[in-house]
Amino acid sequence: EDQVTQSPEALRLQEGESSSLNCSYTVSGLRGLFWYRQDPGKGPEFLFTLYSAGEEKEKERLKATLTKKESFLHITAPKPEDSATYLCAVQPFSSNAGGTSYGKLTFGQGTILTVHP
Amino acid sequence: EAQVTQNPRYLITVTGKKLTVTCSQNMNHEYMSWYRQDPGLGLRQIYYSMNVEVTDKGDVPEGYKVSRKEKRNFPLILESPSPNQTSLYFCASTSRGPNSPLHFGNGTRLTVT
Numbered sequence: 001e002d003q004v005t006q007s008p009e010a011l012r013l014q015e016g017e018s019s020s021l022n023c024s025y026t027v028s029g030l031r032g033l034f035w036y037r038q039d040p041g042k043g044p045e046f047l048f049t050l051y052s053a054g055e056e057k058e059k060e061r062l063k064a065t066l067t068k069k070e071s072f073l074h075i076t077a078p079k080p081e082d083s084a085t086y087l088c089a090v091q092p093f094s095s096n097a098g099g100t101s102y103g104k105l106t107f108g109q110g111t112i113l114t115v116h117p
Numbered sequence: 118e119a120q121v122t123q124n125p126r127y128l129i130t131v132t133g134k135k136l137t138v139t140c141s142q143n144m145n146h147e148y149m150s151w152y153r154q155d156p157g158l159g160l161r162q163i164y165y166s167m168n169v170e171v172t173d174k175g176d177v178p179e180g181y182k183v184s185r186k187e188k189r190n191f192p193l194i195l196e197s198p199s200p201n202q203t204s205l206y207f208c209a210s211t212s213r214g215p216n217s218p219l220h221f222g223n224g225t226r227l228t229v230t
Contacts, residue, residue, distance in 0.1 A: 046219070
């Protein structure tokens with residue numbers, strides 16, 4: 001069974017104080033690891049997809065990295081507008097010819113990030 | 118604008134009164150799915166659909182029904198809602214392309230009393 005564990009559950013930072021969020025996963029075969037941002041009262045918003053160990057992706061103050069067992073979301077010099085819940089999810093390779101897993105994601109419980117001015 | 122639209126955003130109902138939550142996407146995506154989000158449990162998949170007239174159970178399908186008569190629409194049906202179905206529901210869609218992420222709607226907050 002695919003599992004995703006995110007830590008910490010909550011993180012409070014001062015503006016400009018860099019840090020990292022962790023996503024540990026177990027999956028039979030990783031097709032992709034996704035990071036999403038979720039603001040209160042809204043649906044998850046796509047940030048990154050990582051496909052293989054060693055891959056890195058960046059977007060503004062965010063940088064996602066991937067190893068064979070975990071992914072990190074590094075936040076450099078965060079601003080208050082970066083406050084949100086960050087979700088990690090894994091997508092397995094399909095185990096059948098129908099390819100039914102290509103849309104199925106297993107999510108972690110998220111990290112609630114609060115950045116104080 | 119590419120989007121997934123859910124309605125209603127908020128719904129309060131009583132036990133046993135049938136309800137439908139609608140979902141529509143304008144991206145011509147083959148795959149659509151419903152998730153529920155609960156504190157401490159994260160997002161869990163209820164049902165999904167690979168294409169028109171093709172649906173299957175996700176991880177927590179009990180008490181729910183879906184249909185996919187048109188490519189753009191994927192309604193979630195609760196025939197006899199119960200209080201344990203009080204939750205935040207999200208519809209999502211994606212295409213089969215290798216770099217296509219799951220796109221989410223803005224959610225429907227359902228309360229069953």
